[in-house]
Amino acid sequence: MNASISLATASGTSRREVAVTSVESTIVDVPTVRRHKLSQTSVTAQNYVIVRVRLANGVEGIGEAATLGGPRWSEESVEAMKANIDAYLAPAIIGQRADVFEVVGERMDQAAKRNNAAKAAIETALFDAVGKTVGLPASSLLGGAVRASIPVLWTLASGDPAQEIEEANAKLEARLHRTFKVKIGAQAPEADMARMARLATALEGRADLIVDANQAWDETVSVKCLAQLGEMGIRLVEQPVPAWNLEAMARLRARPGTPPLLADECVFDHHDMLRVAQAAAADAISLKLVKHAGLIGVRKVAAVAEAAGIQLYGGCLLESSVGAAAHLQVFSTFRRLEWGCEHFGPQILTGDLVTEPLVFRDFEVHLPSGPGIGVVLDEDKIKHYARR
Numbered sequence: 001m002n003a004s005i006s007l008a009t010a011s012g013t014s015r016r017e018v019a020v021t022s023v024e025s026t027i028v029d030v031p032t033v034r035r036h037k038l039s040q041t042s043v044t045a046q047n048y049v050i051v052r053v054r055l056a057n058g059v060e061g062i063g064e065a066a067t068l069g070g071p072r073w074s075e076e077s078v079e080a081m082k083a084n085i086d087a088y089l090a091p092a093i094i095g096q097r098a099d100v101f102e103v104v105g106e107r108m109d110q111a112a113k114r115n116n117a118a119k120a121a122i123e124t125a126l127f128d129a130v131g132k133t134v135g136l137p138a139s140s141l142l143g144g145a146v147r148a149s150i151p152v153l154w155t156l157a158s159g160d161p162a163q164e165i166e167e168a169n170a171k172l173e174a175r176l177h178r179t180f181k182v183k184i185g186a187q188a189p190e191a192d193m194a195r196m197a198r199l200a201t202a203l204e205g206r207a208d209l210i211v212d213a214n215q216a217w218d219e220t221v222s223v224k225c226l227a228q229l230g231e232m233g234i235r236l237v238e239q240p241v242p243a244w245n246l247e248a249m250a251r252l253r254a255r256p257g258t259p260p261l262l263a264d265e266c267v268f269d270h271h272d273m274l275r276v277a278q279a280a281a282a283d284a285i286s287l288k289l290v291k292h293a294g295l296i297g298v299r300k301v302a303a304v305a306e307a308a309g310i311q312l313y314g315g316c317l318l319e320s321s322v323g324a325a326a327h328l329q330v331f332s333t334f335r336r337l338e339w340g341c342e343h344f345g346p347q348i349l350t351g352d353l354v355t356e357p358l359v360f361r362d363f364e365v366h367l368p369s370g371p372g373i374g375v376v377l378d379e380d381k382i383k384h385y386a387r388r
């Protein structure tokens, strides 16, 4: 029998009922509680594209694409994403079955090169809608959750060590976070090293520290700084050199005293991951929907990393509870997630976008239990934060 002729799903929903009837994109801007400074940009508001996909059965699915300071962290901006979703990606999938994720992915790839964050938001909305249709969490469609909560870190990024120590102490006190990622590279390396030494001393024995240079250094500066960071006991160093320079990452990694290296901007798809593995350029990979074009893409990159013995780190781009929930759905399916995750995003916003924000407790973030990605949009909040 031709499998495509069989229309019944587990819940009795016909395949025709899961055809995509509309795709809607909305730009929202949500202020952050403080300025967040990276090497290449600095933000006081997070910009997202919220995608809603409607199916013929009336079920709506939601997804989110995040950016950090416009097209500076990567090439996508919310304005470009909205334009490309509306003009190219939505027409490519309207009328298609939502539950054949690979087919939809291929159609989107034919309609637009890269645009990974935009594609991820749409694919997330499809997983949400299909999960809601069959009454299962997206994690079940991705292999099944093996954990209900994940250790979550907090990022210190004001650039002012006194403020950062106070912020870290408050998070420790509230039992929210006990690993802190410090954003470095916006100031001179000497100033960052002095800042890190202060933080390491103030938090010694109470918290773990990692750093993210967001590609700020060259190899010469990295040689010097990585040795110093190693002596300070920094647990992990993320993307010290430009994304193109895998050879430098590999040489730095081979030096005695270098802390483990985390690949971020140098890995967008699974082909990039393979090149990093072949070059022995990283100890761990930061997995993000905006880079890997969707939940399936996250699993593909993770599979290549696992095959090479490279550890997994649940990355973020300061998503709201919408994007964070989507990441948790896929992260929860990994047998190993050595470095936990950094989905503190909902906590750095002055307001969230969902009716029940994610739960942060005892240094972990909890997987929501509902169907699909497990969160529901708060329509008043969307109206409030929507760009006019």
Ligand code: MUC
Pocket: 068, 155, 157, 183, 212, 214, 264, 315, 316, 317, 318, 342
């Ligand atoms: C990045 O480069 O990792 C994630 C957390 C944060 O503070 O910045 C981001 C992006």
Ligand code: MG
Pocket: 212, 214, 238, 239, 264, 265, 286
């Ligand atoms: Mg990074």
